Amino acid sequence: MKYSENSCSDINICYIGGGSQGWAWKLMSDLYLEESLSGTVRLYDIDSKSAETNAIIGNIISGYEEAKGHWTYKSVSTLEEGLSGADFVIISITPGTFKEMFSDVHTPEKYGIYQPVGDTTGPGGIFRALRTIPMYEEIANSIKRYAKDAWAINYTNPMSICVATLYAVFPEIKAFGCCHEVFGAQRLLLMALKEFEGIEETDRHNLNTNVLGINHFTWINEASYKTYDLMPIYDRLVKKYYKDGICDKITDVHFMSKNLVKFDLYRRYGIIAAAGDRHLAEFVPDYARDKKTIAQWGFNLTPVNWRIENKAMLAKLSREYANKEKKVPITASGEEGVRQIKALLGLKDIITNVNLPNHNQMDCDEGIVVETNALFTKNSVRPLTAGKLPDEVNLIMSVHMNNQKAILKAGLEKKKKLAFAAFLNDPLVKNISISNAKALFNEMFSNTRQYLTGFDSIPIR
Amino acid sequence: MKYSENSCSDINICYIGGGSQGWAWKLMSDLYLEESLSGTVRLYDIDSKSAETNAIIGNIISGYEEAKGHWTYKSVSTLEEGLSGADFVIISITPGTFKEMFSDVHTPEKYGIYQPVGDTTGPGGIFRALRTIPMYEEIANSIKRYAKDAWAINYTNPMSICVATLYAVFPEIKAFGCCHEVFGAQRLLLMALKEFEGIEETDRHNLNTNVLGINHFTWINEASYKTYDLMPIYDRLVKKYYKDGICDKITDVHFMSKNLVKFDLYRRYGIIAAAGDRHLAEFVPDYARDKKTIAQWGFNLTPVNWRIENKAMLAKLSREYANKEKKVPITASGEEGVRQIKALLGLKDIITNVNLPNHNQMDCDEGIVVETNALFTKNSVRPLTAGKLPDEVNLIMSVHMNNQKAILKAGLEKKKKLAFAAFLNDPLVKNISISNAKALFNEMFSNTRQYLTGFDSIPIR
Amino acid sequence: MKYSENSCSDINICYIGGGSQGWAWKLMSDLYLEESLSGTVRLYDIDSKSAETNAIIGNIISGYEEAKGHWTYKSVSTLEEGLSGADFVIISITPGTFKEMFSDVHTPEKYGIYQPVGDTTGPGGIFRALRTIPMYEEIANSIKRYAKDAWAINYTNPMSICVATLYAVFPEIKAFGCCHEVFGAQRLLLMALKEFEGIEETDRHNLNTNVLGINHFTWINEASYKTYDLMPIYDRLVKKYYKDGICDKITDVHFMSKNLVKFDLYRRYGIIAAAGDRHLAEFVPDYARDKKTIAQWGFNLTPVNWRIENKAMLAKLSREYANKEKKVPITASGEEGVRQIKALLGLKDIITNVNLPNHNQMDCDEGIVVETNALFTKNSVRPLTAGKLPDEVNLIMSVHMNNQKAILKAGLEKKKKLAFAAFLNDPLVKNISISNAKALFNEMFSNTRQYLTGFDSIPIR
Amino acid sequence: MKYSENSCSDINICYIGGGSQGWAWKLMSDLYLEESLSGTVRLYDIDSKSAETNAIIGNIISGYEEAKGHWTYKSVSTLEEGLSGADFVIISITPGTFKEMFSDVHTPEKYGIYQPVGDTTGPGGIFRALRTIPMYEEIANSIKRYAKDAWAINYTNPMSICVATLYAVFPEIKAFGCCHEVFGAQRLLLMALKEFEGIEETDRHNLNTNVLGINHFTWINEASYKTYDLMPIYDRLVKKYYKDGICDKITDVHFMSKNLVKFDLYRRYGIIAAAGDRHLAEFVPDYARDKKTIAQWGFNLTPVNWRIENKAMLAKLSREYANKEKKVPITASGEEGVRQIKALLGLKDIITNVNLPNHNQMDCDEGIVVETNALFTKNSVRPLTAGKLPDEVNLIMSVHMNNQKAILKAGLEKKKKLAFAAFLNDPLVKNISISNAKALFNEMFSNTRQYLTGFDSIPIR
């Protein structure tokens, strides 16, 4: 890497999961738009074909005349090759196949458990976690071996467990996790600012929001904009819209949400839930008790079949981009990755929300992966003390935090009984009978068996 | 109080709730049987009539020729009179009337929630706690004022909240809580010792058992008798009886239990649940999901109507005792109270299980009232470090511990929303819908309104 | 107070110790230079005369044509009058008189103990603390009563004890403490940046420095400027100057320091001590063992007689300013007070170092007043997690942190034996005999007796 | 091992340091006197000759007609041979030779530092710790490998560091440390009981004493005997004897102590220091400032030359015993080892003081090796919660606890600068100049060099 006071070149980024047709393209766009950075992106993927295609696409983009940032993209065939000499590592993988994802999301439905997303908590999140942990153990060991000083940015879900696994295996790792769910709540604050104060601010980075919680169950308990306290302004927003809701801008009907869950949580607890309703309803499943309840709260479930179809569409698009049949459209992704990289290089300090093992940033147990703000400066990510949630929210949060610890331990130490205890303790599993809970666990275990090496095969009885 | 090396006289005991027709008579029996102690018992009760009758009965007992311990019983009409100069305070009250108890136990049944006892946790335990807290605030303030150096022994439920309230109001209080539920598990160990080792030990005090947990959800994770490790012996007991169970000796069919819950919990977690099944099933309501499930697990619910009838029967008995129509039968109660008093006087050290705010005796948050062993010596109760529960049990325990804190705070600070948050967080409430939960909470609140001064009247919406 | 998006008017500031001829004038200058703020400053002082004079001077300054900020200054005669309606409270007092200060600094010299400043730690700091605590109890109670929502900024020493007392009396207070000692270390970093990288940066606010420790014994363990890591650059500075030192710019020879202590501490521990050498040598008195050692390390002691003379000079100047015999010179003070006020009003976010009770910002006991960075935004001061010091420094730091707790408790609860135990535990007292330590303590106690009400009079024997 | 209800046979004890001519003979006596135990003692020593001689002596003793316990003694030549199959491990070694011990005790005297014992704290204790740590790492690893379920009892000093090392290397070890210093304080309590209450109790086990602190700096803050509170009785003892003292029964003038330090500490802090004055004066070196002060406080320093001569005398005695020229005298040692073994076998529960890493038994940091009471039952050592020391004592204790952590880390991780930081932080080193401290450290390091492998050779400058 080469530094000047205001730019850096010869940067090496290793992208694990680099065959992705979503996040990888976003990164390419953001790098294209950023003039102070240049270097090489090495794409690693267990689907090597897709990594190769993405290398072609990346180099096409980088070659556009208008590109501000110039990067070379290459596909690599081993983690060693990708990581050796890396300055930054981006991790964004799909753990397992659609078959396991189908089990995560739809097998619980047979037992009356509905999960809009199914990748974070609940039965789906737990099984996804159990199969992701060994993958992240391998990644952490590889970073330790080949790129111990690199900064690692995780995008994979279940976020908390992924980040926790990295630190469990390699405690000195310089890793953090990023998620854009908080940004949606910040956009609601901008909307309220406009509607009630007439202020047309469009950049959510100009807000101050104190973020705290765990990924996808994150909260904002203080918010301001210049001399304005935003909390009473948000209160007015909720008062106006808690019945009809405000529809999110979405790319597909399966992601629909009217923010009614968010507004109801504000009415219950007096602070701002800062994740999409589809995620929130998995943590507080009062809102997802059955299909009728879900419909009342105005959000949709995302069927895995849609994901399969969408994936096929993206694969086609990918080929068209690579063959130059279509021009790759460039838009800023709205993600924080490139801003964070700049900050870590010393080019511009930022404060943004990240997922990290708790070391005092929140008033909760040490080591739980929490999401709070952190100050990013030259080679440093330093969390702000975010304080504590209201007692009422903490009662719910504690269950999820305790489960996080239990699932991590169950996955690392192959403790099936502990995994089941966490499963039983999950609020989504609370309203089925224990015999159904056992049957569901055993069925999901069997569906995911291939990725759960090391666990015994004896069903929970 | 007067001491010799091996006995004490002129002891002053204040009994709050001294009109009781259960615990008070047990105390009278135990004092009758104990030769090293003598003094005065002052009986205080808001039902002054019953305290007066008990004073008569106490003096009758004490006057029996065979009595080893000689005591004077008096009824007193104020806490000040009862407490001034007291060396020991016994607290055993019924908070509220049968009307509120009926609401505690039976109102939830309308919503499909079954509580065998309803005085500790769950909807019943929570409302009982909320109305007991102000009573215990008064008691704690009175002890602080009139008997600050006295030892206070609590028997009232909800045990944890009662003890926690005493310490919240008067942190220097020398109080602890006693419960006999653990003794039942110890008796099962004696039974196993006989059955599998042929050893006829009848005194549970000769066992070593490490007790830990919270009242009525208490566990034993180490047990020995002389050179015998009792854990594998208990394992054999469970293997033999987990299908048919072992019936507890009971005084009435409504207290029936076959220990099937206890044995199943052992099979799930590998340690001994040390409370009656009827209590355990309120903490792990998998076993009390519906009437059929309850029947399968072999325990009964206790209807409040039975308690009302039983109370009438005892009132009659009380009059007969006082009128000397019937002789008061004397049997050792099996409770620890008098042994504890002796130990605190320096007459015989003991180790026994007690309820105290956690100050390191368990691996859980400071201040939670936990039940563990403690060493009792002259003017000293010193808990043993009891360590920690298995992770699987801790997931369940944490919910109840967090609820304990929340309910205490809600009661002391009159925070209705926090009370409802704890209510919602209780496993017994988990499988009803949130709208039903609100309706149930509001109905129970209304039923108990008279005792819930200071809370606002706005229903939870 | 009135807000617009970019300015605030009608601000009320109460200045306790407003007769000051140092800090008060600095505030006047800084307010004069700041165009986005205006309002009223109420000056309260037990020396009401000096407050009145300062009101005259303040209004003269505010009336200058070139003034960017317009303020009205008034003297007030009670804390109630000063505090009622205040938005900000500045506290900067001299606890006691020069007589007690003389005892603080010079009595220990008779026993071979040398304190360059004598207001923070050591015998002088301890006695100053004991007499300041009741004054701060009064201030905290007054803020609680008259201005509970105001932000309070403390400048008085001993900083840690002053801030700790405010929070002990009124835990919800919005107070923090400010000190400029860290800025000196930051200026050394700017100097190194120029000398070794040729970069002419003059604004220390453009550095990133992670500050941690306690006031006047504060450290920087991470420092960067844009893409530059400053730690290796500071290393070069120390290597070059550790023998000859670098003289601070000073106003008087009694404040002389060559930074040799700072450089030696860097060589010992590998991180940057961020306070003046005269303060540091009181915490690590290896450097102040005797007069010869002090001379070798290149710093001076400040005799109280100099302070008395200086005070007389300032009093004269004050009269000349008030009489308009001399024009008041205006220069930016370099202090953070007005920047902090602006940030708290939402006008411009800053990160700066402040003294606050530890609530996770440092890896040390809860409640210890520590100095770390905090983010200031609209009505919010949120510390960053500063992490922990090297083990070697922690051994020294722990002694001072434990003493801080002990002195606070001794002062609040009038525990003389505990005060003496802290005195004995202070490294400055370690190399005299215990009989001398007792004699010194008793002598200083007697000298300060007038301000130490509530303590018993029995000498430590 | 074979159990019956009331005895155990075929017990295997491995004695590391089994060539000892003090502790080993005490064990032989105690086993001879105990009828419920029998088995084999394997003696391991790096001086294999002395182990062999002790095996002969042990078998002679065991063969005496009057012997109640029958044991076979064998010498073994490797740890593997000694540990394989062991039920108990006794560790009592001399780390290094008299040469290093001479440096520990006498080199500091050249710099004006006097240590009566020199094996626990201070310069001597620190260097002894640094060279003992690698030996204990080897022992811990061997126990982990060959006897992981055995109970290990440590007698070696520095006790805290030895026990801490065992747990650092093998966290699941079942080890504790034993020391008889507390017993001396208990004997003073018996003496007071006789003198002021006329009660002739001779067995200190009948007292209740709450022990807390660290080894050789241990305290008793509660004490009772039957119905008697012993604290006011001890107060009377101190009032009577604090001037003239009470001479300990001693075997040699070099161990003389009048308990004046103990009585003075009681007068300072109101609780009972429970270790010999010679140890206490190393922790609170006010009492050992110089030779005159030491003489005033009535205790003696123990020169290493005396130890060398004594060792020669014991070697001669050893040969005479082995050759049957002299009969081995049998007396109960007064140590707790055999009682503890019996308790761990389930033969008789006891409560006694032991050294263990803190896991809640004291109010201090987790992991510090502390000395408190513990309940010994069948295969279980369970500490009692001992609470906290008075604030005044805690100020001193904290320094030693922090040093314990630092020395352990320095020894395990070969951190010389940290070792020196702990050295500087030791109160015994506080009143010499830093340049002398450096010189002393470097000299002692050089003297002990042979045992300090892994540390760099660069002197502290």
Ligand SMILES: [Mg+2]
């Ligand atoms: Mg996400």
Ligand SMILES: [Mg+2]
């Ligand atoms: Mg009970």
Ligand SMILES: [Mg+2]
């Ligand atoms: Mg300062």
Ligand SMILES: [Mg+2]
């Ligand atoms: Mg010892």
